[in-house]
Every structure is written in C-alpha cells, then in structure tokens.
Amino acid sequence: MKIFRVFPIQLAATVLLMGVGSLAAPCLAQDANTGNAISFANTKEVLGLDGLKHNVTGTLAAENGSLVFTKGKKKIAVPAASITEVMTGEDTERAIGGTIGILTMFAPYGGGRFLSLFRTKIDTLAIEYVDTSGGMHGAIFILREGNAAAAKKALLSQGARTSVPAEVEAEAQAKPKEKQQ
C-alpha cells in the first residue's frame, strides 16, 4: 500500500525535473569569461546573414573566434574580428506566434486579441560587421530572455568590438526597471 502512496510523489518529481531540464536547454555551454565556446539554441535570425532567409530559428554560437549560426546543415560564420558593433536590447513577442498566431485574430468574441495579451520577454542582439570586400552588414537576432548579455560578452571575448561595454549596457537597461519599481 505504501508503494502506491509514494508513486504519485515520484511521478510529480519526475515531471518537475523534466520541466526544469527543458528550461535549461537553451544554453548548451556557458563560459563567456574564459573565451570557450558558448551557444544559444532556439535563436531567431531576424535578418542580415547572407545565405539565410529571414526569421530562421537555429543555434547561435561564439566559437573559434567567430559568430556561428547553424540551421540544420547550413552553417554561417562571421569572424568576430570583423564585428564592429554589438548591441543588446529587450522586447516582447506574442506567446502564440507564427501562422497560428495570425489565425487566432479571426477567433470569435475577440479571442485573438485576448491571446495577444499573453507575451513573452525576449532579448535582441544586433551586430554590425564588415565583409571581406569592406562592405558593411547588419544582423539582428532574437534570443531568450537574459541571454543577450552573455552572447555579447562571448562575442567580445572572441574578438568583436563595441562602442558600449556590456556592463554599461546592462546598467542602462536595469535603470528603467528600477524606476518602475
């Protein structure tokens, strides 16, 4: 009988651990200070990388002195030394996005509008880089909340340059939140 009492608790604990595990999944390796490889899964490339379409989701990594974006078999690398500016930002997006999100707009009784109220916080990472012929490029990425600063630090450790240090930018972004509180 005791076994049957313990089983639901074990089941609940397993489910909880699985949930925590999925939350930890976005960052595969994190070591910005030592300059080792660091990658961010489920990163959306909004625009700017040659050879990739807009709004492609893949893995962003800072490794071997480059920014590498991988989507399936495609791998786009930008040498960190050619990155002249790295900036981070914060924004929100619909919790239910994409085609389903657009289809919900046709839901009756303003159901789609109600669903628009549910939003997830995101981080943006914008980089400016120069190609081999000297032409300027810009690329924008959307990362999960709290990852942009780490990505910026990782890129800087690989050799990218910026006009605003990561610490200063983090302080500037934290100030409006303090004012709200």
Next chain:
Amino acid sequence: MKCSHYRSSLLLLALVFFFMGSVTSAQDNKNPTIHASSIQILMAQSDEVKLPIEFQLALYENLIEQIQKTNKFQHVYRDGDPGASSNTDLVILHSNVYGFKKGSEGKRQVTTVAGATQIKVHCVFTDKTGKSEFAQDVTGNVRFVGGNLRATFDFAKKVAQIIVTNFQ
C-alpha cells in the same frame, strides 16, 4: 432582362477600372529621368532622433534587399565597399531619419488603432561628386500585423517603388 442589365453594368465598370489602371501605369512610366548602372546604399543616419540600432540595421539591410529585387542596377554596393569608387556610372543613396515613433505590437493587436510604429526618412540620391539628383521623404509604417521592425520593410518597399518609377 434585369440580369442582362446587371451584367452589362458590371462589364462597363470592369472596363472603366481597366482603363484607369492603364492610364495610371502610363503616368508612372512617364518620367524615368535618372540613369545609373550601379547604386551604393549608405547606412541610415539619425542626427535628429535617437534611432535604436536594430532599426538602423534593418533599414539598411531591407533597403539593399528590396533595391536588388528591382533589377534596375547591375551592382548594388554596400556602405564602405571600395568597389563603388571605381564605378563611373554610380548613384549614392543617403537616408536621414528625421522622425521615429516606436509603437507597440501588443497594443496594435489588442486595440487595432493604437500602437503604430512609424519611421520618417529623407532620402537623397546623389552622384559621386555629391550633387543631388533626386530627393524625397518616405515614411515606413506598421499599423496592424507584424513586429515593429516591419516598418523598415515597408519603408524599403516604398523606396524600391520610387526607384522603379524614377530610374531608367
């Protein structure tokens, strides 16, 4: 009898729309005055307003993409590309952002009427010496569907349309 009357009026209406379309397209194609085989697109400047870097980069990248799609130029050079300086038949696009209002995607989706994002840009096409060939103010908007950066796409589409209209 009534049905045939209805059909003929519909036909008449369709004819009117057809001719209106041909007249406007003829007007559009009337004055393609500027000729250039190549264009260089410079990064958008924002001296008057504070423009977030993601908007600045999206403006620039969308402009390049949309102008390439027009097929009006043999080469579309990026800002800083040294290959542009050797080209004799070159036009340079300067964009200066003079108005920016960052809206809210959430507000747009909930209210429909509020939260629009708007970017106002003064575009100047010059030759290599800096002599102005053509200038126009262009506004990029996003009012309902899409994220805030979609305003830059709207702007780039409008600039591409201007190029189609004004360049040979």
